[in-house]
Amino acid sequence: MNRDCMPLVTAVIPVYNHEKFVAESIRSVINQTYRNMELIVLNDGSKDGSHEKILPLVEECEKRFVRFQYVYRDNIGLTATLNQALSMAKGAYFTILASDDIALPAKTELLVKALETAGLEYAAAFGNALFIDEQARRIWLSQKGVVSYEKNESSYDNYLDFQTNGGRYIDYRGVEFGGFATLLGHNYLPATSNLVKTELIRHVGAWTKDNPSEDWEMWLKLSRQFRFTYVDEPMALYRWHDSNSIKGNSDRLKLCSLLLTTKEKQYCERNGLSQIWREAYASLYKAVLLDKKIAVSEKLSSLESSEILFVALYLAKRFTRKVLRAFVRAA
Numbered sequence: 513m514n515r516d517c518m519p520l521v522t523a524v525i526p527v528y529n530h531e532k533f534v535a536e537s538i539r540s541v542i543n544q545t546y547r548n549m550e551l552i553v554l555n556d557g558s559k560d561g562s563h564e565k566i567l568p569l570v571e572e573c574e575k576r577f578v579r580f581q582y583v584y585r586d587n588i589g590l591t592a593t594l595n596q597a598l599s600m601a602k603g604a605y606f607t608i609l610a611s612d613d614i615a616l617p618a619k620t621e622l623l624v625k626a627l628e629t630a631g632l633e634y635a636a637a638f639g640n641a642l643f644i645d646e647q648a649r650r651i652w653l654s655q656k657g658v659v660s661y662e663k664n665e666s667s668y669d670n671y672l673d674f675q676t677n678g679g680r681y682i683d684y685r686g687v688e689f690g691g692f693a694t695l696l697g698h699n700y701l702p703a704t705s706n707l708v709k710t711e712l713i714r715h716v717g718a719w720t721k722d723n724p725s726e727d728w729e730m731w732l733k734l735s736r737q738f739r740f741t742y743v744d745e746p747m748a749l750y751r752w753h754d755s756n757s758i759k760g761n762s763d764r765l766k767l768c769s770l771l772l773t774t775k776e777k778q779y780c781e782r783n784g785l786s787q788i789w790r791e792a793y794a795s796l797y798k799a800v801l802l803d804k805k806i807a808v809s810e811k812l813s814s815l816e817s818s819e820i821l822f823v824a825l826y827l828a829k830r831f832t833r834k835v836l837r838a839f840v841r842a843a
Contacts, residue, residue: 523541528555531560540609557587605710607619613750626743636706640746642748648749682698693788713734
């Protein structure tokens with residue numbers, strides 16, 4: 513593609529303690545078929561050998577990209593790192609790649625084409641992501657995250673099927689893709705397989721400091737005002753390993769998810785989404801309630817007093833269904 517005729521894309525790789533994977537992640541951006549790109553690598557105070565893995569790639573990056581910046585500084589957290597990258601970005605489009613994931617070669621090209629041909633009401637374009645293990649081998653996940661190396665009827669090899677075929681089915685190939693109502697209570701969008709208009713990230717206020725569900729909050733804010741388009745192809749490889757943030761911070765993520773949903777209550781009441789909000793809130797509170805890592809005081813303080821009766825009825829209904837299913841199976 514002619515670099516001079518296409519919009520500049522800012523690719524960002526926030527790095528924290530991924531010495532085993534970071535070089536592969538950077539190289540996957542180097543190998544993008546789309547040419548008009550800048551790359552910003554922000555090393556957020558890694559304590560392992562990530563810095564030493566990045567340094568040999570600096571010269572190659574300086575030659576490959578329109579603009580390349582590598583910053584190695586003290587740890588300030590992911591959301592502050594993303595806001596720093598946003599302040600540095602010069603591209604019309606913005607894409608983030610986790611330092612343990614891999615972008616497939618056509619990712620940027622396909623997503624730019626999708627957004628360039630979509631209407632002004634579209635803020636972002638998404639593709640899918642395939643699962644890989646630490647050695648970059650393809651894997652399948654059960655609904656509970658159990659890894660297998662062979663496909664079976666109840667396993668998934670890609671992010672969107674895994675996220676939308678559990679307790680709450682969403683037709684991600686349909687018109688509801690990325691809609692606010694589908695995102696309420698459940699973030700099913702792959703953070704590593706998207707491209708967003710940079711000016712619209714700034715328009716909605718960027719990322720909230722120290723929020724561990726930073727991508728979900730961004731999709732909620734954008735989906736209030738804009739639409740998302742979907743390209744039905746894998747754009748990246750999502751690495752499933754022991755240090756995934758989704759595993760290590762599950763209790764914190766649950767509490768944060770509940771807080772995010774609570775903040776959307778008034779918006780939902782004004783826009784006829786109260787029932788959807790209540791069901792999302794109750795489902796998230798159930799997850800908090802059952803998490804043994806979360807203190808009882810936190811569970812109680814996170815419960816909306818005005819929703820106690822609804823949550824109690826919701827939990828009783830779910831429990832009754834579970835008992836009936838068990839009875840039918842036993843019979």
